[in-house]
Amino acid sequence: MQEMAVGERVVPPVPPATPEDAAGLAAALHDLEALSRFDVDGIGERAQQAEDAARALGAPDLERRARLVLADLARRRGDVAEAGRIARQVQRWATDADSRHLLARSHFLLAAVLQELGDLSLALEHAVQSVHLLGDEDPPVQRIDHLARLADCQGLQGDEGAGERYAEVLGLAERLGDVDRQLLILNNWAYVETIAGRYDGALRLSAQLQALAERHGVPLHVGRLDTIARALLGLGRLAEAEDALAPGTESGALDVSPDGDAGADFLLTLAEVRRRRGHVAGAQEALDECVRRCEQHGLTAIRVRARREQAELHAAGGDYRAAFEEHQLYSQAALDLQSAQRDARARALQAMYEATEARRQSRRYRELSLRDPLTGLYNRRFVDDQLPQLLDRASATAGTVSVALVDLDHFKRINDAWSHDVGDQVLRAVAARLEVAASGWTVPGGFAARMGGEEFLLVLVGGDERRAVRQLDDLRRAVTAHPWAELADGLAVTLSAGVATTGGSAAASLADLLGRADEHLYEAKARGRDRVVGDGG
Template sequence: MLTRPGGGGPARLTDADGAADATVVTSLAVREDALAEGEVPVPEAVGALLADLDELETLSRFAAGSATGRAEAAAETARQLGRPDLEQRARLVRADLQRRRGAVAEAGRTASEVHRWATEARDRYLMARSSFVLTAVLQEVGDLAGALEHAVSSIDLLDETALPALRIDHLVRLADVLGLARDPAAPERYTAVLRLAEELGDVDRQLRILNNRAYTDTLAGRFDDALAHSDRLQELARAHGRPLAVGDLDTVARALMGADRLTEAEAALRLGLAPEVLEASSDGDAGADFLLTLAEVQRRRGEVDLAQDTLSECVRRCDLHGLTAIRVRARAEQAELHAAVGDHRAAYEEHKRYVAELVELQSAQREARARALQAVYETTEARRQSRRWRELSLRDPLTGLYNRRHVDEELPRLLAGGTDRLWVALLDLDHFKRVNDTCSHAVGDEVLRAVATLLQEIPAPGGGSFAARMGGEEFLLVLPGIDDEDAATHLERVRSAVAAHPWAGLTGGLPVTVSAGAASAAEVPDPTPAQLLGLADARLYRAKRAGRDRVVATG
């Protein structure tokens, strides 16, 4: 399963699970022992290894067991046989398994190493297979342009002697990248590869293609098409006695939700509540994401108590399995449930927790993408991309200002410089809850973005100043190289600019003002960031108590 950055929900593109039939898991290990004893002739051992690798590369997501052990055994056997090409094939199988289980950076590193080896050795098959894995890695870190390039290469380099199932897998991966990019060529690609799977009589791959096409149709807003393909998915599964996994049922429900057919969406999801279906979730999320979708459908149908029970079970699974991304999205759904029963204070508090945790999650995800991209590429362009993701991890996604992580890194560095000419100011929007409650959270977000723009547009004396969003409606200004008078003048200009901004178009009759508390490094002997921010926060509190819409910078 792929997860969209920023906690926007799961991408239910099903992938070859890398599972293997338990009855053959030990076969390669047995051959290794025989090989070590000299009981198996090398040509026969190579033939057996080739058969194992063919099977590992084309395993269906519907098979049982795990292929990890077989891939590791295959790599060891290839080393004993002196076949580095076959060892590289086994490494790619293992890398794709790692990628599916969340180790994207490690998978990318292995795939890029194999790709370099294959390029130097002019091994077209390995170049195709490594591009296949790199497509998925880049897709998961959001580099759809890079993913598309490798997806096309993985098909061009695969010659006509490749196994039909393998060719289908490569073509599906290209269709998936196009689908996620909302490219108009995606439907045609899915149609062509589905025809190949039908000709091959491969039901598992037909189900996977229909699921992925229905999902990408929902992304593109083609809900009629999504419904048509999710209907075919269900019909095919019934015809062959294949129970749909929770990921497939989630796709069906999402298509129905897009068409506002909520009763049918809930009925589809209820099929996944059977213990043998829910507990067998192969998406690595213990069914938590599926339950979150069900809770949303139940809430939208007015079944608030039932939705709360479902969401509580989702949260329990998130906490049990450390599913941070789903837990963050569950907070947004919890806020909606509070609002549905009229508890707007609880909804607001839960929304604040959601926003705070979402910011942290997005920063962590950007850091992870930077590491993954650096693992894949060792070029100047890759380093540039890595720096870009690093910079994004230090930015607040709503306002574009720096976030708390940047403050925690930069403020100690500035204080370590030993200058007393450093001011910090905490600014908080006055009565901001009224904006959210009266006008909506969407309007509140626009207000925050507008304030952030004002903070950046008003030039500060000196150099190196920056603004940051600390969370919620609280901002920070860091003003290095500035004296007391200039600091007071600048902060008053900021306060006046916010108060004088034409807010009526956004908030109607509600005013938007800020209170500020400021502190100088010169006021505290050997100040730490916590001491300086603490002093500014105390003065912010005084500004609030004194009537708001004012700056307190002394006393």
């Protein structure tokens, strides 16, 4: 597991806010910046004192340095958007003031923010800048931290050059005798190696990590034990992986873990190791505790992965029906999580940008939150937002709007017979046809959306009901005629659709329109599927 940092240190007191102590405050801020990567009691209070002292001194550069420390703490508590917003504010001030150190530190924080938001390319750009802007006067530990973050960004992008970077920064930490940073670097380097599938390298680094911790009497917390076990797991050395995890299962070890996932990720790895060793009961016990912690702490992403492991456990126990049902739940939860993460990422990124840049970027980020991640079509949120407005405009201008609910026939059979991957490819192919149908309509303003599962919505503005039915029937025939056998032998796909159209003079409620379309869709299904039914029957 890649970590931010963990360590036991004492934060030095911040000097009092007197002009003659400005140099002392700057030195204290260097210490706070060096400690901001580690879990240290009281660091937030000390950083707040430093910000207050700098403000009293009338030293805006020192005030903003303290503010960046507080922003980094906010990021680690989960408030990524706020951390990014503050970093952007400080960066703008530092650019105007030509403050090289503040620019380096703001880039350093933005690299971490964007890494957590999944924008690894942009994170790497900021990490490069954070290293480039460091001066000779900056403390050596800051060069280590900035280079280590650059190595993390490179490694997570799959850049093999990250190994050289990690080796460089590990050497710097060794020369300083900084054990905490050595442990952090070794753990993250090993984690990146497991992500890349280079398990031999990960195991070599894990051995260095264990030896260093033992030599200095530092207990390995569950995040680091998880990294070691993952390397062994990748090499199929299951018994050794379980032994590596053993210290984390000791009484109370998980409850005092400093990891933000409350030990749930560790428990998930333990469940996988035990299952693969054939210890199904022990695996279930670990997974049950993982799920409990996920639900207690709101760990949605780990909870989704736990569903996949539960499906594997059901299969290992011979309950294939339960395994299939759990895998279905996992597939849907994974799609929901992907959509939620994209939405959250868009909101967080938007919160980072203000004024002119916010106006320029906000439309793109909002667009991301209104798209279905699998098909690229609009999602239900977009429908709920836009369709009522379309109906209002149509009513005011005596225009018409047709809506069609489109459902793929016997889609469950496709997933069961050919796999969910084939099912996903079918959904994307049909979605592309729906977009063509929407864009090919002579009157602009319509759209296609995915309502969920295998159900879609096509909205057409203008024209009459008969013309809308013909458009849907053309779509139906195009889907039927598609060369599905190229995707999977014996695969055939058909759809059914129900179409409802507003009257040109009277307003139609959204519920009424969708209700009629749904009734017609049901009728199309009842009449044998592979057909389109409209208001005219």
